[in-house]
Amino acid sequence: xxxxxxxxxxxxxKTTTIEHIIKELKKRNYSVGTVKHIHFHGFKMDVxxxxxxxxxxxxxxxxxxxGEYETDILFQEKLSINEILNFYNHDFVILEGxxxxxxxxxxxAHDEEAIEERLDETSFAVSGRIADTINEYxxxxxxxxxxxxxxxxxxxxxxxxxxxxxxKDECCKKCGYTCKELCSLILKGKAERGDCILDEQKVVLKIxxxxxxxxxxxxxxxxxxxxxxxxxxxxxxxxxxxxICIRK
Amino acid sequence: xxxxxxxxxxxxxKTTTIEHIIKELKKRNYSVGTVKHIHFHGFKMDVxxxxxxxxxxxxxxxxxxxGEYETDILFQEKLSINEILNFYNHDFVILEGxxxxxxxxxxxAHDEEAIEERLDETSFAVSGRIADTINEYxxxxxxxxxxxxxxxxxxxxxxxxxxxxxxKDECCKKCGYTCKELCSLILKGKAERGDCILDEQKVVLKIxxxxxxxxxxxxxxxxxxxxxxxxxxxxxxxxxxxxICIRK
Numbered sequence: 194x195x196x197x198x199x200x201x202x203x204x205x206x207k208t209t210t211i212e213h214i215i216k217e218l219k220k221r222n223y224s225v226g227t228v229k230h231i232h233f234h235g236f237k238m239d240v241x242x243x244x245x246x247x248x249x250x251x252x253x254x255x256x257x258x259x260g261e262y263e264t265d266i267l268f269q270e271k272l273s274i275n276e277i278l279n280f281y282n283h284d285f286v287i288l289e290g291x292x293x294x295x296x297x298x299x300x301x302a303h304d305e306e307a308i309e310e311r312l313d314e315t316s317f318a319v320s321g322r323i324a325d326t327i328n329e330y331x332x333x334x335x336x337x338x339x340x341x342x343x344x345x346x347x348x349x350x351x352x353x354x355x356x357x358x359x360x361k362d363e364c365c366k367k368c369g370y371t372c373k374e375l376c377s378l379i380l381k382g383k384a385e386r387g388d389c390i391l392d393e394q395k396v397v398l399k400i401x402x403x404x405x406x407x408x409x410x411x412x413x414x415x416x417x418x419x420x421x422x423x424x425x426x427x428x429x430x431x432x433x434x435x436x437i438c439i440r441k
Numbered sequence: 442x443x444x445x446x447x448x449x450x451x452x453x454x455k456t457t458t459i460e461h462i463i464k465e466l467k468k469r470n471y472s473v474g475t476v477k478h479i480h481f482h483g484f485k486m487d488v489x490x491x492x493x494x495x496x497x498x499x500x501x502x503x504x505x506x507x508g509e510y511e512t513d514i515l516f517q518e519k520l521s522i523n524e525i526l527n528f529y530n531h532d533f534v535i536l537e538g539x540x541x542x543x544x545x546x547x548x549x550a551h552d553e554e555a556i557e558e559r560l561d562e563t564s565f566a567v568s569g570r571i572a573d574t575i576n577e578y579x580x581x582x583x584x585x586x587x588x589x590x591x592x593x594x595x596x597x598x599x600x601x602x603x604x605x606x607x608x609k610d611e612c613c614k615k616c617g618y619t620c621k622e623l624c625s626l627i628l629k630g631k632a633e634r635g636d637c638i639l640d641e642q643k644v645v646l647k648i649x650x651x652x653x654x655x656x657x658x659x660x661x662x663x664x665x666x667x668x669x670x671x672x673x674x675x676x677x678x679x680x681x682x683x684x685i686c687i688r689k
């Protein structure tokens with residue numbers, strides 16, 4: 194699953210840019226999901242006086258509205274990007290306004306000062322209103338989603354890679370870098386997605402609590418065998434971690 | 442996790458009953474979550490013209506609104522009760538208006554005809570407006586949530602049990618009954634929650650930390666498949682418990 198974020202200050206063209214990207218990705222037959230990060234502190238989606246709002250006010254800490262064609266799960270907390278992405282199973286997921294992620298980023302802006310406010314090592318393109326007047330900024334291509342969507346989505350296809358685990362810095366760095374640093378190096382062509390060490394040990398097997406070493410080939414055989422069965426079960430999630438315990 | 446449903450025709454007092462139950466359960470220090478089933482076909486929670494609505498209209502098939510104190514995940518489909526309950530981890534979950542579940546049910550009504558419209562083998566109490574005028578109906582206690590909430594919640598504590606797996610009838614019946622039939626027998630004191638054969642499972646599967654129920658046949662398939670591979674590995678022990686973790 195490829196994940197990237199479109200960030201930029203208010204009125205820089207984030208949502209318009211994302212609308213054009215979604216449509217072009219769909220045209221290219223990708224499945225697309227999105228996450229909108231809302232900075233407004235008072236945000237809530239439900240409306241005063243609905244039955245679901247009454248549940249919440251009475252003390253229900255997780256409320257779901259289940260309609261015939263829509264199911265809305267209203268968590269009363271800010272979930273992390275990783276927690277949210279666990280619900281997704283798409284070719285591309287676009288984050289709007291999310292900066293607390295190591296995912297590659299497009300910065301939208303209406304002037305150069307606004308670019309500077311958001312630019313960091315994980316940026317790979319500039320877009321939004323500024324892209325009407327410049328073609329590049331500090332080595333990054335500036336491409337308008339309104340005028341040149343094909344070029345912008347070509348760049349997305351080229352640059353965005355399968356999401357990194359976004360581990361906390363203190364938890365991993367097994368490849369020698371934080372996830373953000375590795376993202377930056379991949380975007381610059383100085384590292385590869387495969388350098389993430391966590392990919393090499395996807396399958397861990399223990400017998401009576403003792404780890405059994407498996408060469409990658411056996412890991413794959415075990416993985417494929419388990420996956421082929423569990424994927425048919427209700428509750429399966431393509432991106433979900435799988436745990437199996439067999440008691441003898 | 443104990444799950445029950447409050448069902449009843451429109452204007453029979455479902456939401457009011459649930460509000461009182463939530464408050465009393467919270468007073469007794471239980472954690473409570475709720476699911477509102479919405480029969481109105483045109484239901485959607487999001488509002489025309491919001492950024493999240495623009496994402497959806499552009500073609501995003503799963504949209505999340507992530508605020509500072511709330512995260513709303515908007516699935517564009519009707520999820521099953523089991524799929525929804527996978528998001529919950531509460532002492533009690535109350536379903537409003539959900540009939541496609543084997544969970545025990547309270548029927549709310551304003552007259553006896555309205556009770557009959559919803560009554561089935563999984564009902565364990567009557568409530569709503571009719572409970573102002575009758576004390577029981579066909580052997581089921583009729584208790585008003587407004588006037589006698591303690592008595593109603595005492596009954597809920599007594600009757601509602603850890604949720605049954607709600608397997609499709611054709612998938613299990615290993616205990617001799619469908620989940621709905623077993624629920625009915627438990628409520629009548631003619632069976633026990635422990636009679637559900639799936640609780641004995643030797644093979645436990647979790648995806649993203651959430652337990653996935655498997656009928657004995659599927660448990661066996663998964664067990665045989667795993668065993669056939671790991672028994673060839675150095676360190677295998679015929680009587681050893683097996684743990685497998687697959688990180689995606």
